[in-house]
Amino acid sequence: MDYWQPPTAWLAASVLLVLAGLIVLRLRWLRWRGMGRTGTVAGWALIGAGLAALCSHWGAEVGLFYGLLGLSVIAYLVVVFGIELREAKQRAMRSLAEEPEERPTNWPRAIAKSFLAIVLAGTAAIGIGVAFAIAMPMGPQDRIMIGGILVPVLWGAGMAWTLSDAKLLRATLLLSLISVVAYSIAFLPKYI
Numbered sequence: 671m672d673y674w675q676p677p678t679a680w681l682a683a684s685v686l687l688v689l690a691g692l693i694v695l696r697l698r699w700l701r702w703r704g705m706g707r708t709g710t711v712a713g714w715a716l717i718g719a720g721l722a723a724l725c726s727h728w729g730a731e732v733g734l735f736y737g738l739l740g741l742s743v744i745a746y747l748v749v750v751f752g753i754e755l756r757e758a759k760q761r762a763m764r765s766l767a768e769e770p771e772e773r774p775t776n777w778p779r780a781i782a783k784s785f786l787a788i789v790l791a792g793t794a795a796i797g798i799g800v801a802f803a804i805a806m807p808m809g810p811q812d813r814i815m816i817g818g819i820l821v822p823v824l825w826g827a828g829m830a831w832t833l834s835d836a837k838l839l840r841a842t843l844l845l846s847l848i849s850v851v852a853y854s855i856a857f858l859p860k861y862i
Contacts, residue, residue, distance in 0.1 A: 680727045681724075681727065683723060684720045684721075684727065684737075685740070686720075687717070687719050687720030687723060688717050688720030688721065688737065688741065689720075689744075690716050690720075691712075691713045691714065691716030691717035691718075691720060692713070692717065692741075693713075694709055694712055694713035694716060695709075695710065695713035695717075696748070697709065698710050698713060717741070720737065721733070721737040724736060724737045779838070782838055783832065783833060783838065786832045786841050786842060786845065787828070787829040787833050788829070790828075790841075790842065790845040790849070791825055791828030791831075791832055791845055792825050792828075793845070793849045794824070794845045794848040794849045794852065795822075795824035795825035796821055796825075797848070797849045797852030797856065798820060798821075798848070798852045799817040799821035799824070800817065800852070800853070800856045801817075801852040801855040802816060802817040802820055803816075803817030803818070803856075804855075804856045804857075805856065805859070828845065832845070
């Protein structure tokens, strides 16, 4: 038996599922009584079901696009309606933002930070891009393109994080660990 459902009913059902999931997550965010971790899981499950319904109706590309666009618009509206308007007097009385942590500035530290930001962050970013291009279960063109796009974005993020972090040892260890894991994922399966 083939049950035909009008597109508007299917679309309304999927939108209602996503909206119900968002309402459950919002109630959980506001610490509604009786909502524990199950509320979070239920909210995300409803959103996932709504997105799956959109994908089955319109196909994966179009359904995901419209579903994520709708989630973004609703999140924007939640932020807009959650804005608290304060008077200028209260704003003036509000304390200023804290100053950044005092960091010693000397040439060896500056050279070490530059090395971390340029060389080690670049090595980690290239490793992640190569690992993505080799190991992801996609078509070769997609893997290479996405891996290539990831490298400059991750390199910039690594540079920004390294230059803003006051602890050089933490940045060195984390970037080294990321590099080792990424290159291991990329090249070790060939030798095993």
